[in-house]
Amino acid sequence: MSGVAIQSLPASTAQARPLAARLNVPMHDIALHRFPDGEIRVTAGPASPTTILYASLDQPNEKIVALLFAAEALRRNGARRLVLVAPYLCYMRQDTAFHEGEAVSQTVIGKLLAATVDRVVTVDAHLHRTPDIASVFPGIEADNLSAMPAIADALKTAELAPDTIVVGPDSESRPWVSELASRLGVPHDVASKTRRGDRSVDVRFSEPALFAGRPVLLVDDIVSSGGTLVACARALIDAGAAAIDAVIVHALFPADMTRTLSAAGIRSIRSTNSVPHPTNAIPLDGLLASALRNETRADRVVETRR
Amino acid sequence: MSGVAIQSLPASTAQARPLAARLNVPMHDIALHRFPDGEIRVTAGPASPTTILYASLDQPNEKIVALLFAAEALRRNGARRLVLVAPYLCYMRQDTAFHEGEAVSQTVIGKLLAATVDRVVTVDAHLHRTPDIASVFPGIEADNLSAMPAIADALKTAELAPDTIVVGPDSESRPWVSELASRLGVPHDVASKTRRGDRSVDVRFSEPALFAGRPVLLVDDIVSSGGTLVACARALIDAGAAAIDAVIVHALFPADMTRTLSAAGIRSIRSTNSVPHPTNAIPLDGLLASALRNETRADRVVETRR
Numbered sequence: 012m013s014g015v016a017i018q019s020l021p022a023s024t025a026q027a028r029p030l031a032a033r034l035n036v037p038m039h040d041i042a043l044h045r046f047p048d049g050e051i052r053v054t055a056g057p058a059s060p061t062t063i064l065y066a067s068l069d070q071p072n073e074k075i076v077a078l079l080f081a082a083e084a085l086r087r088n089g090a091r092r093l094v095l096v097a098p099y100l101c102y103m104r105q106d107t108a109f110h111e112g113e114a115v116s117q118t119v120i121g122k123l124l125a126a127t128v129d130r131v132v133t134v135d136a137h138l139h140r141t142p143d144i145a146s147v148f149p150g151i152e153a154d155n156l157s158a159m160p161a162i163a164d165a166l167k168t169a170e171l172a173p174d175t176i177v178v179g180p181d182s183e184s185r186p187w188v189s190e191l192a193s194r195l196g197v198p199h200d201v202a203s204k205t206r207r208g209d210r211s212v213d214v215r216f217s218e219p220a221l222f223a224g225r226p227v228l229l230v231d232d233i234v235s236s237g238g239t240l241v242a243c244a245r246a247l248i249d250a251g252a253a254a255i256d257a258v259i260v261h262a263l264f265p266a267d268m269t270r271t272l273s274a275a276g277i278r279s280i281r282s283t284n285s286v287p288h289p290t291n292a293i294p295l296d297g298l299l300a301s302a303l304r305n306e307t308r309a310d311r312v313v314e315t316r317r
Numbered sequence: 318m319s320g321v322a323i324q325s326l327p328a329s330t331a332q333a334r335p336l337a338a339r340l341n342v343p344m345h346d347i348a349l350h351r352f353p354d355g356e357i358r359v360t361a362g363p364a365s366p367t368t369i370l371y372a373s374l375d376q377p378n379e380k381i382v383a384l385l386f387a388a389e390a391l392r393r394n395g396a397r398r399l400v401l402v403a404p405y406l407c408y409m410r411q412d413t414a415f416h417e418g419e420a421v422s423q424t425v426i427g428k429l430l431a432a433t434v435d436r437v438v439t440v441d442a443h444l445h446r447t448p449d450i451a452s453v454f455p456g457i458e459a460d461n462l463s464a465m466p467a468i469a470d471a472l473k474t475a476e477l478a479p480d481t482i483v484v485g486p487d488s489e490s491r492p493w494v495s496e497l498a499s500r501l502g503v504p505h506d507v508a509s510k511t512r513r514g515d516r517s518v519d520v521r522f523s524e525p526a527l528f529a530g531r532p533v534l535l536v537d538d539i540v541s542s543g544g545t546l547v548a549c550a551r552a553l554i555d556a557g558a559a560a561i562d563a564v565i566v567h568a569l570f571p572a573d574m575t576r577t578l579s580a581a582g583i584r585s586i587r588s589t590n591s592v593p594h595p596t597n598a599i600p601l602d603g604l605l606a607s608a609l610r611n612e613t614r615a616d617r618v619v620e621t622r623r
Contacts, residue, residue, distance in 0.1 A: 046541070047541065047542070047569075047570075047571065048375065048376070048541050048569040048570075049375065049376030049377055049378065049407075050377060050407055050408055050411075050422070051378065052411060052419065052420070052422070053419070053420040053422075054416065054417075054418045054419045054420070055418045055419075055420065056418060057418070069354065069355065070354070070355030071355055071356060071382075072355065072357065072378050072379045072381075072382045073378045073379075075378075075382060076377075076378045076381060076382075079425050079429065080420035080422055080425055081420060083420045083421060083422075083424060083425045084414070084418055084419060084420040084421070087414075087421070088418065101355075101356055102356055105356075105358060108390070108393075110360065111360075112360045112361045112362060112363070112390055112394065113358065113359070113360045113361075113390060114358070114359040114360070114361065114386035114387060114389045114390040115389060115390070115393070116356070116358070116359075116386055116389075118389060119385050119386055119389045123385065126432075235352070235353065235354050236353070263353075263354040264353075265353065
């Protein structure tokens, strides 16, 4: 049994493979068979003492069950340390009961994963009322990486007009919007957003004159319904922006919605590969490899006890 | 807060309602909203100190996640005792690793549900290598009810020819086949079955002459692919059976497969309502009510502590 290996759910193999290559560890595909009655059968690869489970958790319910099954097989076959790499972490937005009787899904998923693995590595988890990622996963290690360095790297090699402004959709986006702008050496601004329903948002800028004749790089962490991006694009066009390109971390929207986004005046959309999507243009394997490098250190592997 | 109530996942409300009426307790629907990104939002009804969660677990993965969410909301809102009523219990057949690396799904689901509820009530769980239902659910109460009394009641009111033979597909079915035959006052026999693959089975009877000119009531606990029923029907027709009617506990097969079963010579198919299906003809609410009656006793409700 070698010290460290990556095992990936089927939906993540294309993203896991370059990570395994960077870390120079073996890569195994986890097989998932679907029976007609809706049950699944999971077959993991050979267990390593430290096994990195790569499973991005978009369209999550079946994947969560598959992950529990894979963990059982791996533990029983000798894995002492399981590290979940879930670049997209599901159910983080349901962090309180907004109405009587609603489940707090974040709590359930956090406890479930904390009881299943020893460490979670994710990217730009959408934490709103929760102070930090550690409080989502009681008793285990958890890292919430910023995708901004990876995005900045990808954009630096692309041609970015020097008078570009980086724009975020709301005040919550300010920390990472300012990080990205500073890495790119350009200014930034954030809108103020008022949500009026699941798909209706109102977006305003305090100084719209700022955008007249300038290219805008619109940044968002999660795009599901596309409503926020569309509202931002409209406000920026009204303000006279010369062109709007969008870059997003987690592309959860249906692939055919890109037409709606184009129609709203967005020239290009690039996403990280946290969620497999036609807009994927920014790989995360370098970022993830940095965070996982300590797992492959000889002393770490030997130390590991559960 | 009243003492006991039933809350049902959306897929089980039609089955839960008559149970609530029999037990004379309130019934609440659990709301399940599906977002386009594959996440669900679960909203439970008002929690009672004892809450009976009705959730049959066919097509199980989303329902398992929904159940964890509902339990969180109910516990937080004051439920002290959760009783899961799952007439069909998923993943019981994967009770060992048949090949290297396979997950033992039964263990995972058993532990997960045992960590979530205080009691599980199910019907004819397909236990093969597992000695009994208690060993599936460590540390909680568990009841594995036999559907045979309910099936016998339903068949008694139907017209059953007095020379009928009750037939089971394999030696494992003998205990419940003989129970049903004895309740109906007719003889029984079981086939010997050899499985040659997922959908191919070989079925033989030791005394085929027994069936010549007689009506047969074919009984099976789970029908998924239909292969066993078809093979049994063919062997019985070869033996000269006058007519074949089938009765099954858990109808997991696709609705349009009834044509294949008809073509194989099966005249009628009746199933219990453990899994909602066009062949449902045998209600389980009487059986379940008997098992749950103790939950509604005043002393039990007061005693409950977690």
